[in-house]
Amino acid sequence: MQFNNEKAIYLQIGEYAMDRILLEEWRAEEKIPSVRDLASDLEVNPNTVMRAYDHLQQQEIIYNKRGIGFFASNSAxxxxxxxxxxxxxxxxxxxxxxxxxxxxxxxxxxxxxxxxx
Structure with a gap:
């Protein structure tokens, strides 16, 4: 993924995740890539992906099942x-x-x- 300097990387990762949901690559109520897996795929620090996931959780686009992982919400x-x-x-x-x-x-x-x- 190519990042631009005009927007925070975590926001760009959030947009990437939202694109995956809109394209139905990540479906509602299905597990999405772990923080570490996505960080590895995008070649970024896991903390940056966690910040993106936190941002998406605040918008109720994804949610965390403790010990299992992150999931796209029904309303995502x-x-x-x-x-x-x-x-x-x-x-x-x-x-x-x-x-x-x-x-x-x-x-x-x-x-x-x-x-x-």
Missing amino acids: KALILKTRKDHFLNEELTLVFRTMDLLDISIEEVNTYYQNR
């Missing part, structure tokens, strides 16, 4: 979708519309461009 996919949609609509789409307005690009132009791709 829905929570991730809601969070990401809200972020897209409130942050990214606002920027897109502002840029479209500045460049005088209509919705029809975007639609035509998208359909011809």
Whole structure:
């Protein structure tokens, strides 16, 4: 995994984990990789993965069964979708519309461009 310097690594690992859940590689109520296994796979310190897992637990995306490991929650996919949609609509789409307005690009132009791709 390539990390960028603009965001904390633990947050990027959290996004990686959420992507695995959205792609259904990590399914609800199934055990997800251990902290050590994921740290080894991503070539990071286990403490960084633990921090990412703690962050995901606070959002109720994953939970810990003491002595067994971490699991994706039943509501993980829905929570991730809601969070990401809200972020897209409130942050990214606002920027897109502002840029479209500045460049005088209509919705029809975007639609035509998208359909011809």
